[in-house]
Amino acid sequence: MAAAANSLSATSVVRPEYKQSNPNIPTQNTLIPHETLKCQWLGTISINKLSLHSSNLRPFFAKRPSVNATISFSLPTAKSESVAATEKIPKWSSKAIKSFAMGELEARKIKSSNTDTEALLMGILIEGTSFASKFLRSNGITLLKVRDEILKLRGKPEMYYFSPEHPPITEAAQRALDWAIDEKLKSGENGEITTTHILLGLWQQKESPGYQVLVALGFDDDKAKELHSLISKPGFAEDS
Template structure:
């Protein structure tokens, strides 16, 4: 009886040894699980780009969200491997807004119509301002998109990151390749993405642009500034719907 009591006393007096072993084993298993998850994550062009940049606290969280989206690295045979391009933060925001619009439309994929709406709702790039000034607004593009693809199914829920359609993927790849052709200066911006959408003639985005009055002359005008910093200097020409969105 005394021996049994001594055994119980000994086990109660030193619980930390066994507890520490369990804690260490659990921490080791969790660390190995975490490392396995990290190994499964394929780095994208955007994640590599932002790992080497210091961003403000306000902007730092956004690129991490977009880094795991479907990007041209998913189709490496379509994109030249001479140089990894850089993406402007307006491009990233427009891309994320396009994914969000695809989810709002309850679409299983992010199409060129969603990318176009992402550019328009971003609102601060020179491409977005150019479109708004020429009467191509987000609200008109959304109405045309609903006419093309129909009203969304209220019982369908889109994935968190809707993958790109084939035409949208080609549009993004076109923008990246054009940036590589233009040289190392500058970044892949919303101008190149819009021109990529315009290059897909059978895509919903191209049809929406055509129905709203966009033409080759406008595309050529935007192409002149495809490699410049996209800064909207003023919004003096924007009225009505544009002013409401930009504010």
């Protein structure tokens, strides 16, 4: 299965224009009336709901009216046979979107040249609120343990190597995402593709690092079957 293109969609965000009291003094927070944001994650984000930790940004958002921005993304998806037949891809849940984004960041933290299955596994655990992440933790599979196993597999990263801003997804990780989509399509159910679908997609990649980490930490076919029976039930949702 061919890997999907890494470039994702962009959308224009229209912001109100404000006049500075002194136009000769530039400020960091000057608003641009029409600004195009290019992104590589998936979802719909409201700026006034974001958690802003930067002390430089707090005063700016406190003094200005709230601004809503809708950003359209798409997880990298190959054109599988099921998708080609329906020409319609089910929506990803917001938690699946976030876990993928967190996985990409984790790939950079461990200085990986790409986003592989172990990074997707870490992303699920970092998101932390999905059914899949709770199921993993209840079975003793935590983020710290996963990181330790990855270090054993990969060894220490080179000190002066830095990952790309958006590490390209590997074929194994791509197959895991495509499996999640195909499985949702096969069910015939409405609803979203969840992190549980992604986790089971990882389990199908038998030679991948994510699979090896799961095996080392006690995940097995019985647990996979338990999860699969849950997502196969009508009305299964991310918060089930």
